[in-house]
Amino acid sequence: MTGRTIRIGAGAGYSGDRIEPAVELAEQGKLDYLVFECLAERTIALAQARRRADPEQGFDLLLDERMRAVLPACRANGVRIVTNMGAANPASAARAIVRIARELGMAGLKVAAVIGDDVLDQIREQPRSLSEHDGTTADLGDSVVSANAYLGMAPIVEALAGGADVVVTGRVGDPALFLGPLAYEFGWSADDWDILGRGTVIGHLLECAGQLTGGYFADPGVKDVPDLARLGFPLAEVSPDGSALLTKVPGSGGRLSVACCKEQLLYEILDPGAYLQADVVADFRTVRFEMAGPDRVRVTGGSGRARPDMLKVSIGYQDGFIGEGQISYAGLGAVARGRLALDIVRDRLAITGIDAEDLQYELIGLDAVDRTGRTGIEPREVRARAVGRSRSAYAAGRIGAEVEALYTNGPSGGGGAVASVRQVLAVTSVLLPRDRVAPAVLYEVA
Amino acid sequence: MLLRDLAHVRTGDKGDISQISVILYDIENYALLADRLSVEVIRRHLCALPIFSGERYELPELGALNFVLRGALSGGVTRSLALDAHGKTLGAQLLDIEIISIS
Known part of the structure; x- marks a missing residue:
């Protein structure tokens, strides 16, 4: 050294x-x-x-x-x-x-x-192919909110x-x-x-x-x-x-x-x-x-x-809404009541014709993050979770609303229900030739 | 023995990819690990995980294997509906894979 x-x-x-x-x-x-x-x-x-x-x-x-x-x-x-x-x-x-x-x-x-690093104007003028998906930035249209080169x-x-x-x-x-x-x-x-x-x-x-x-x-x-x-x-x-x-x-x-x-x-x-x-x-x-x-x-x-030769550019775009609801069950039969709760929400969204995609139903404590597909000793408590996406904030909101409605319309002993809707800001990426990006330095003095 | 007896793991994400490094406590066990732990073994163990394709990078000098599991994050952190959108809990789920020692 x-x-x-x-x-x-x-x-x-x-x-x-x-x-x-x-x-x-x-x-x-x-x-x-x-x-x-x-x-x-x-x-x-x-x-x-x-x-x-x-x-x-x-x-x-x-x-x-x-x-x-x-x-x-x-x-x-x-x-x-x-x-x-x-x-x-x-x-x-x-x-x-x-x-x-x-x-x-x-x-x-x-x-x-x-x-x-902000290359949103360049990307809007000349669309680029998406790195991880089919299509180009033009296909994302007005939903693109940011484009920043690394x-x-x-x-x-x-x-x-x-x-x-x-x-x-x-x-x-x-x-x-x-x-x-x-x-x-x-x-x-x-x-x-x-x-x-x-x-x-x-x-x-x-x-x-x-x-x-x-x-x-x-x-x-x-x-x-x-x-x-x-x-x-x-x-x-x-x-x-x-x-x-x-x-x-x-x-x-x-x-x-x-x-x-x-x-x-x-x-x-x-x-x-x-x-x-x-x-x-x-x-x-x-x-x-x-x-x-x-x-x-x-x-x-x-x-x-x-x-x-190419720089990675991260593209942020709006991609609809995610709606979610959760409710807990405890004690003997908690898993069965949690599963019944999810079946009810599934049926309710179908009956009321809610336009949501990728609907998922899971029991936190059992299969929400575990991906081995194994089951062990039945837990003393589970938390039922329903989640899905929609173009419509209203439809996304109905998912959590149907979970909350389980308080009075669902299995016995459901507690701690929460419901949420969030706008999805998704990220994808493209490549841009280095010479299209012009960094600069500005100074301020106290 | 279990993988946990031999190695530790760290899990990261890049877009729709879950990346899991498996690192030996004792580099002497590299041949055993490289022989026993493959993308296919992980795919069978995490049978509820949607893996389109996977790669295994070998790091004999570090005593580690690096797994790249494509499709594992249901479209990526920013779009995923999963409770664990980053897939951060996945690596720990590998540690009860049974590793049969070379006899």
Whole structure:
């Protein structure tokens, strides 16, 4: 290991993630960078709807709370922030961060917004074939609400070179949020595929935050994890050669072990030899982990090949309504009464001619998530669940209404009925030639 | 023995795909795992799961197998009507697969 190292921490692994672990990292992690990954597949489409209602909105709803929590320690310790909390409106998010910084007395704080991931106009002008379904974006018509390309690290590198203390983006590949700072600090070339592959390994390991340090891991008696209520989020001390030491703040909850690292390395990976990102096609097959002390794991290896010519674009579209109802039964015969309840709802929807598709009837506690088809000891309680979709909000609402009507019209002892209708915001994807996407960086100063 | 005695799992999703990694506690058991655990074994065990097609990626250096189960999420997280739309509970359901050791 030669040269200086960079310490980069993961402050959030999804939009609603805990806030204190990020504050702990900013205060005690001796970090250079703190990264917040807050954009799930569908988050940006939901944010786009908020932006249409108010042109100054459309960024992450927790931006204000997170920034107020972490900015003081980041400012005091010289920690730069990179986040995709810009969602559907990074420029507005940058202005919001500057307003917060002024309120906190941080004159001079420089915030960069990365824009250009929004390609809705391009997709509307020139429809593209859907990657996972038959047809094109034109077939989705007016239902399309958002189209965002997965950008790479380049605009983040540019923003950091431009002196940004905070970089706020919309859609970028999650690992690029980490690869950007590393490439900037170490001067990694945009065509050094092996080093970008190794940087992508580090970014991928960190992007889900607590999932590396013992979150989504515990199985009592088999795989125990201490103090998950105070789970510490991970940080990587990265060397210029793209190897790293993974660890967390001493005294925080959770566990960092080789087993945790292997689980997270393969998390949501299809072909481990070809992890497609905007910057590189990373190969995870030669990654190695070894313990380097308590809650310290050294990661080496991994490689990369030339980046793809096409960028993935995530398309959000409205897809009707889902209606659902649930009601519980307990005691002797609970399963039989639950099944009777579902039969009644099925008959009622047929009798009243409700136009719903994909209707499903299941008993939570028996067969709602279990897919082995096995039955064991009859449970003391079950929760009957009916769900279906419809183009019509009214028809979807009738599903839950028929479940609620079981109180007075159904089997004995039904309790705790709930009914809901939600509008479906579905996501699909297309590919777009790289040259059709033009990222740019805007700056705001407090 | 059960798969749970040999390995741990993590489950993820991508569109209509459920992805399940099966990771050995002891890499020495790789040949046994690779011999016993296939897409077909998983398909039989999760017989109520609609799998159109599946792939198995082999990771001998990590001591792991990565399973990609297409069609498993009924159209994907954003459209699915399932209680567990992400299929996050699926991996744990594999752990009682019986693994007969090489004698």
